[in-house]
Amino acid sequence: MLELKGICFSAEDESREVEILNDINLIIDDRFVAVTGPNGSGKSTLAKIIAGILKPTAGQILLDGVDITNLSITERANMGISFAFQQPVRFKGITVKELLSIAAGKDTTITEICGMLSEVGLCARDYVNREVNASLSGGELKRIEIAMIMARKTKVSIFDEPEAGIDLWSFQNLIRVFEKMHEETKGSILIISHQERILNIADRIILLSDGQIKKVGSKEEVMPELLGCGQPCKTLADKL
Amino acid sequence: MDAIQQNLLEQVAGLHEIPAGAYNIRANGQMAGRNTTANIDIITKEDKSGIDIRIKADTKAESVHIPVVLSQSGLKESVYNDFFVGENADVTIIAGCGIHNGGASTSEHSGIHRFFVDRNAKVRYVEKHYGAGDGNGERIMNPTTEIHLAEGAFLEMETVQIKGIDSTRRVTNAEVAEGASLVIREKIMTHGNQYAETDFTVEMNGDDSSVNLVSRSVAKECSEQLFKSRIIGNGKCHGHSECDAIIMDQASVSAIPELTANNIDANLIHEAAIGKIAGEQLMKLMTLGLTEKEAEEQIVNGFLK
Numbered sequence: 071m072l073e074l075k076g077i078c079f080s081a082e083d084e085s086r087e088v089e090i091l092n093d094i095n096l097i098i099d100d101r102f103v104a105v106t107g108p109n110g111s112g113k114s115t116l117a118k119i120i121a122g123i124l125k126p127t128a129g130q131i132l133l134d135g136v137d138i139t140n141l142s143i144t145e146r147a148n149m150g151i152s153f154a155f156q157q158p159v160r161f162k163g164i165t166v167k168e169l170l171s172i173a174a175g176k177d178t179t180i181t182e183i184c185g186m187l188s189e190v191g192l193c194a195r196d197y198v199n200r201e202v203n204a205s206l207s208g209g210e211l212k213r214i215e216i217a218m219i220m221a222r223k224t225k226v227s228i229f230d231e232p233e234a235g236i237d238l239w240s241f242q243n244l245i246r247v248f249e250k251m252h253e254e255t256k257g258s259i260l261i262i263s264h265q266e267r268i269l270n271i272a273d274r275i276i277l278l279s280d281g282q283i284k285k286v287g288s289k290e291e292v293m294p295e296l297l298g299c300g301q302p303c304k305t306l307a308d309k310l
Numbered sequence: 311m312d313a314i315q316q317n318l319l320e321q322v323a324g325l326h327e328i329p330a331g332a333y334n335i336r337a338n339g340q341m342a343g344r345n346t347t348a349n350i351d352i353i354t355k356e357d358k359s360g361i362d363i364r365i366k367a368d369t370k371a372e373s374v375h376i377p378v379v380l381s382q383s384g385l386k387e388s389v390y391n392d393f394f395v396g397e398n399a400d401v402t403i404i405a406g407c408g409i410h411n412g413g414a415s416t417s418e419h420s421g422i423h424r425f426f427v428d429r430n431a432k433v434r435y436v437e438k439h440y441g442a443g444d445g446n447g448e449r450i451m452n453p454t455t456e457i458h459l460a461e462g463a464f465l466e467m468e469t470v471q472i473k474g475i476d477s478t479r480r481v482t483n484a485e486v487a488e489g490a491s492l493v494i495r496e497k498i499m500t501h502g503n504q505y506a507e508t509d510f511t512v513e514m515n516g517d518d519s520s521v522n523l524v525s526r527s528v529a530k531e532c533s534e535q536l537f538k539s540r541i542i543g544n545g546k547c548h549g550h551s552e553c554d555a556i557i558m559d560q561a562s563v564s565a566i567p568e569l570t571a572n573n574i575d576a577n578l579i580h581e582a583a584i585g586k587i588a589g590e591q592l593m594k595l596m597t598l599g600l601t602e603k604e605a606e607e608q609i610v611n612g613f614l615k
Contacts, residue, residue: 123593143596159594163612173598
């Protein structure tokens with residue numbers, strides 16, 4: 071169970087303090103939790119604070135009752151937090167197999183790699199020895215990023231816009247990947263997304279707006295609020 | 311050969327035992343073993359220190375090992391090795407130099423390798439440089455490589471210096487004739503107060519000739535590196551050079567690329583990038599459970615692989 075207590079985060083912008091998150095209180099112990107909200111609402115910042123990439127300016131983070139607020143990225147990773155970046159990172163010279171082995175925490179066999187890659191719709195034969203460099207497309211990288219999180223099998227897995235750059239065909243597979251991950255780990259999967267189809271599978275949706283939790287609830291409860299965020303122009307509002 | 315020399319031999323040539331095919335092993339300035347084959351002859355030079363390696367035309371799938379090891383502190387030597395590769399031959403040449411300096415005086419090896427590659431021959435040339443030993447004496451290596459490629463010839467050179475060489479100046483000069491191509495891959499890692507300089511000059515003299523020169527290096531601690539490359543296109547040719555360096559700690563790296571086109575159809579490209587390890591790369595590996603130091607090692611190892 072992941073618990074956030076009074077999390078605040080502010081950053082400096084031209085010598086002016088900008089508040090990005092303000093008093094976030096959350097308990098995450100469900101299967102699928104979706105975090106949604108307009109651009110700039112603080113979704114990615116929240117994910118980075120949980121993973122330890124950013125330190126909150128105030129508040130506490132607890133994992134299964136243990137205070138992890140001051141722990142490093144590595145310590146949190148080893149305690150069971152995984153984080154799939156919105157923009158996956160490229161590495162010159164490191165192969166897909168090596169990266170998946172690091173993620174799995176052991177030397178993996180070709181058969182294991184094959185299993186991981188086919189889950190995300192990639193054929194192992196074409197990818198296993200490929201370098202994770204600029205020769206891979208954004209969509210391919212994104213799938214490898216997801217495969218890495220699957221390989222880790224942790225109790226908390228965070229995905230920052232996993233659907234971005236993935237074609238529609240694989241969308242259904244992506245959802246299947248989340249379901250399979252939950253079956254294996256029995257943990258919580260936190261997904262930052264704007265995609266209605268991802269919101270559809272969430273047990274709970276958290277709506278962030280201007281750094282605050284605007285609403286927590288089912289899709290039916292949250293959607294009207296989501297559409298109320300910001301002021302859409304009349305033409306667009308009519309279409310919706 | 312003693313254990314120190316055997317270890318050096320393993321580091322530079324991957325040799326655990328006597329290699330198959332032709333070889334010439336040089337230890338502390340003396341010949342420590344030689345074998346020739348029906349197609350590959352090795353002859354000691356009479357006017358200076360070194361050997362001539364003569365590979366007959368049409369020799370296929372044979373290899374030549376010519377490792378050099380130095381374990382005597384204070385030894386300084388210059389060795390001249392000439393390779394004559396006959397038409398249509400297809401061979402692998404493995405050179406390399408290992409210095410173990412356990413004493414206080416400077417050990418220095420300068421290898422001057424010249425390649426005369428005849429028409430349509432193919433050569434894969436691998437050289438590794440390695441230094442070890444806990445003495446205060448410096449380990450210096452200054453390899454010079456001269457490459458002459460005749461029409462349609464191909465040479466691929468892999469040069470690696472990962473550890474232990476205090477100072478190196480590596481000079482490579484090549485001329486490439488019509489339809490011939492040259493590929494050079496260089497990998498260097500320096501640390502401590504080491505200095506490494508590489509200086510490539512390639513002249514493409516014929517149509518449809520090409521060169522691809524790729525250098526990857528990592529400079530750690532207070533080490534310094536200088537990369538110079540000069541590519542000259544005198545015909546309808548294709549030249550590409552790439553210098554990619556990771557800089558760490560208080561190190562310093564300079565890259566000076568130069569391209570000269572003397573023909574309207576010469577197509578020449580240079581890419582150079584020097585920078586520290588990207589923060590997001592470290593972070594990604596840390597979210598996979600590695601410490602910052604382990605992440606750094608993974609990134610450097612992958613980069614130089």
